[in-house]
Amino acid sequence: MSSLIGGIYPPTLDDGVERDQLVQTIKDWTIANGLAVRPPPAFADGEFEGALAISAPVTLFPSPFPKACFEEARAIQTKYNELYARISQDEEYLGSLVQEVAGGDDFIANLWKVHLRVKEEGYVQNLSLGLFRSDYMVHQDGDNLQIKQVEFNTIASSFGGLSTQTSLLHKHLAKTEYPLLKEPVSLPPADLPPNPSAEGLAAGLAAAFHAYGKSALGHQTCVLFLVQDEERNVFDQRHLEYALRSSGAEPIPVFRLPFSQILTHTTIPPSSPGRQLLYHPPQNPARTFEVAVVYLRAGYGPADYPSQSAWEARYQIERSAAIACPSVLTQLAGMKKVQQVLATPEAVTSGPGALRRFVPDSDGDATYQALWKTFANIYPLDTSPAGLEARRLATDPEECKRFVMKPQREGGGNNFYRTAIPRRLSEIPESHWGSYILMELITPPPLVNTILRNGKLEHGGVICELGIYGTCLWDQKTGAVLRNEESGYLLRTKGDQSEEGGVAAGYGCMDSCRLV
Numbered sequence: 401m402s403s404l405i406g407g408i409y410p411p412t413l414d415d416g417v418e419r420d421q422l423v424q425t426i427k428d429w430t431i432a433n434g435l436a437v438r439p440p441p442a443f444a445d446g447e448f449e450g451a452l453a454i455s456a457p458v459t460l461f462p463s464p465f466p467k468a469c470f471e472e473a474r475a476i477q478t479k480y481n482e483l484y485a486r487i488s489q490d491e492e493y494l495g496s497l498v499q500e501v502a503g504g505d506d507f508i509a510n511l512w513k514v515h516l517r518v519k520e521e522g523y524v525q526n527l528s529l530g531l532f533r534s535d536y537m538v539h540q541d542g543d544n545l546q547i548k549q550v551e552f553n554t555i556a557s558s559f560g561g562l563s564t565q566t567s568l569l570h571k572h573l574a575k576t577e578y579p580l581l582k583e584p585v586s587l588p589p590a591d592l593p594p595n596p597s598a599e600g601l602a603a604g605l606a607a608a609f610h611a612y613g614k615s616a617l618g619h620q621t622c623v624l625f626l627v628q629d630e631e632r633n634v635f636d637q638r639h640l641e642y643a644l645r646s647s648g649a650e651p652i653p654v655f656r657l658p659f660s661q662i663l664t665h666t667t668i669p670p671s672s673p674g675r676q677l678l679y680h681p682p683q684n685p686a687r688t689f690e691v692a693v694v695y696l697r698a699g700y701g702p703a704d705y706p707s708q709s710a711w712e713a714r715y716q717i718e719r720s721a722a723i724a725c726p727s728v729l730t731q732l733a734g735m736k737k738v739q740q741v742l743a744t745p746e747a748v749t750s751g752p753g754a755l756r757r758f759v760p761d762s763d764g765d766a767t768y769q770a771l772w773k774t775f776a777n778i779y780p781l782d783t784s785p786a787g788l789e790a791r792r793l794a795t796d797p798e799e800c801k802r803f804v805m806k807p808q809r810e811g812g813g814n815n816f817y818r819t820a821i822p823r824r825l826s827e828i829p830e831s832h833w834g835s836y837i838l839m840e841l842i843t844p845p846p847l848v849n850t851i852l853r854n855g856k857l858e859h860g861g862v863i864c865e866l867g868i869y870g871t872c873l874w875d876q877k878t879g880a881v882l883r884n885e886e887s888g889y890l891l892r893t894k895g896d897q898s899e900e901g902g903v904a905a906g907y908g909c910m911d912s913c914r915l916v
């Protein structure tokens with residue numbers, strides 16, 4: 401990709417004042433503007449009692465990203481939003497995929513049980529909100545650069561708050577610092593695209609809040625963020641909260657509640673057929689708010705469900721009248737298994753594939769083809785002919801090096817790469833292999849950048865992953881789509897020796913795009 405830029409980029413900095421000056425500016429800007437995270441517990445437990453923040457890991461320069469790929473990913477987001485809204489509505493189809501993985505995956509089985517319990521008594525809320533993020537890497541095949549989807553997130557899609565700030569940081573440096581370097585860098589504003597991710601995600605939450613309407617019980621309505629107890633990425637969430645609070649003429653009340661305290665601070669009045677979710681703020685339990693929207697930044701993995709009462713808490717949210725972001729069905733639509741069946745060619749399914757099911761001909765072939773182009777090869781590990789072939793590849797000591805194997809999990813750190821795949825498979829019963837999928841590794845073009853993490857610089861080859869946010873509000877019963885927007889982007893960058901790329905999981909860092 402360096403051929404697209406010309407010259408050496410990013411420039412080499414001298415080891416002395418030049419580098420220190422840039423680093424100091426970044427350290428100050430990040431804290432001054434909330435591009436920050438809480439420090440790890442070892443630091444946080446000291447004498448500062450929760451008053452510490454540290455700069456989020458960032459690149460010194462925005463990484464080059466092909467403009468055509470960036471535009472393609474943005475342009476397709478509303479189609480992806482609609483696709484996943486439709487999948488969420490197809491309970492029967494989702495149920496069949498859940499059955500395929502549930503045998504080896506209690507977590508997915510338990511989520512499905514929550515849905516079935518609520519289905520039995522009947523859902524009282526038909527509206528569903530998705531704050532999605534579709535993640536891609538640029539796949540290089542000779543001279544051809546094409547975005548390939550890494551995954552589609554339907555729950556707790558994070559970094560929309562920090563991402564806006566990262567774009568602003570790099571814009572600031574482009575004005576103040578880069579032109580002063582010994583090898584000056586000139587980045588015209590048009591090469592640094594605007595990134596309204598915080599505002600866009602907040603607008604999605606606001607749309608659901610307003611669609612909920614007034615409380616039939618006469619309470620003030622609110623938005624409830626469900627969060628993890630020891631969340632370090634709290635400022636990312638706060639940026640969304642602050643944007644949401646100030647998004648309209650009327651202030652929207654927003655509360656944060658640890659997932660573990662749902663049953664302590666929320667109730668559903670037994671006498672009310674509307675099953676309104678009531679929130680009682682811990683600081684003043686005499687006050688009652690009615691929850692219009694529940695935004696989950698927790699509950700996406702087994703660690704948030706240490707006991708049956710946590711599952712009861714999720715059930716309470718799901719059966720309530722609050723608009724869930726996401727509902728259980730929408731969360732399940734984000735299973736890697738779903739992505740795998742969408743990406744399975746019709747030659748293999750010998751009949752209309754999953755993508756056809758959700759993108760009917762009436763949508764036009766262009767939509768189908770545009771989505772199809774973004775899929776990498778993904779295989780089941782079941783006992784179908786395609787699955788058996790994938791099992792052969794996954795257990796072959798050479799072939800396995802082309803793949804990553806994924807369970808139905810979120811949040812980073814769960815995958816098995818290359819030669820770890822046969823090792824992992826040998827540890828689990830064959831009857832559970834079907835709860836994983838096998839995906840070809842995407843090979844992005846080589847890039848170089850410097851990451852500033854915990855005050856230290858890491859220079860070397862990097863790999864970038866682009867996420868496009870989407871916000872979608874729809875009616876599960878009628879299929880009507882009330883909102884469907886592309887909502888900004890995330891660029892995450894990791895060292896090219898690291899397999900995983902999650903910023904929160906400690907592997908990646910925040911970045912922004914220099915379009916080339």
Ligand code: ADP
Pocket residue numbers: 535550551776804806809810811812813814815839840841842843865899900901902
């Ligand atoms: P999670 O839901 O845990 O984030 P992902 O599917 O995003 O799971 O995988 C985690 C990370 O693994 C990605 O951010 C990316 O760095 C790497 N990864 C996943 N799939 C691929 C792939 N097909 N090719 C290359 N890297 C991948």
Ligand code: MG
Pocket residue numbers: 551552553809810811812
């Ligand atoms: Mg994910």
Ligand code: MG
Pocket residue numbers: 535551812
């Ligand atoms: Mg991911």
